[in-house]
Amino acid sequence: GAVVSQHPSRVICKSGTSVKIECRSLDFQATTMFWYRQFPKQSLMLMATSNEGSKATYEQGVEKDKFLINHASLTLSTLTVTSAHPEDSSFYICSASRTGNTGELFFGEGSRLTVL
Amino acid sequence: AQSVTQLGSHVSVSEGALVLLRCNYSSSVPPYLFWYVQYPNQGLQLLLKYTSAATLVKGINGFEAEFKKSETSFHLTKPSAHMSDAAEYFCAVYTGGFKTIFGAGTRLFVKA
Numbered sequence: 001g002a003v004v005s006q007h008p009s010r011v012i013c014k015s016g017t018s019v020k021i022e023c024r025s026l027d028f029q030a031t032t033m034f035w036y037r038q039f040p041k042q043s044l045m046l047m048a049t050s051n052e053g054s055k056a057t058y059e060q061g062v063e064k065d066k067f068l069i070n071h072a073s074l075t076l077s078t079l080t081v082t083s084a085h086p087e088d089s090s091f092y093i094c095s096a097s098r099t100g101n102t103g104e105l106f107f108g109e110g111s112r113l114t115v116l
Numbered sequence: 117a118q119s120v121t122q123l124g125s126h127v128s129v130s131e132g133a134l135v136l137l138r139c140n141y142s143s144s145v146p147p148y149l150f151w152y153v154q155y156p157n158q159g160l161q162l163l164l165k166y167t168s169a170a171t172l173v174k175g176i177n178g179f180e181a182e183f184k185k186s187e188t189s190f191h192l193t194k195p196s197a198h199m200s201d202a203a204e205y206f207c208a209v210y211t212g213g214f215k216t217i218f219g220a221g222t223r224l225f226v227k228a
Contacts, residue, residue, distance in 0.1 A: 006159065032214050043206065043220045044160075093159050102167055103148040103210025107159035 006108025021079045021111045023094030029074035030096035038091045084115045118143045122219035130227045135194040139207030148210040149190040202226045
């Protein structure tokens with residue numbers, strides 16, 4: 001149990017376009033979801049924390065208008081990279097925690113974004 | 117403040133040799149500790165977790181870790197490395213408030 005699915009796994013887009021990445025908890029209700037960005041050979045950088053039905057909490061230095069996060073249901077959170085530029089190219093990963101949170105996180109497969 | 121330090125960004129072992137990946141943490145409250153593994157171009161997968169029960173924790177794929185409060189350590193071990201163990205390993209600490217702190221990661225290389 002506790003499967004998180006992330007889609008798409010890879011996306012290539014032109015500079016200036018917007019890209020949406022979906023994160024779904026398939027067999028549990030995710031009270032909280034997290035979005036990370038991972039640069040090559042580095043650890044995960046937390047971008048934002050989202051709770052169902054409320055605004056996401058962004059980490060310092062993360063542009064809210066650039067990275068739009070929506071958590072419309074207990075099983076779906078989306079990250080939209082607006083007006084993408086080549087410097088937004090990265091590996092984006094989502095994770096989710098369950099009710100009765102013990103700190104264990106369930107991760108999606110990750111999405112590789114390449115902006116041309 | 118909570119923090120996690122993974123000693124050694126790269127560890128190389130021969131197939132069949134002992135794997136030891138080091139993790140030290142800093143926390144002002146009793147922590148929950150985790151080891152996650154990441155294969156190339158994939159998300160993270162839980163290897164094992166310590167949540168204040170037994171101090172020696174067994175995980176998947178033959179890995180285990182021991183929580184040592186006096187040393188503030190949670191080192192990951194496996195008696196015999198396999199080629200398929202080659203991956204990036206992350207130690208993480210959780211102390212509540214939906215905030216998990218990840219270490220910088222250790223890349224494990226396994227030589228044939």
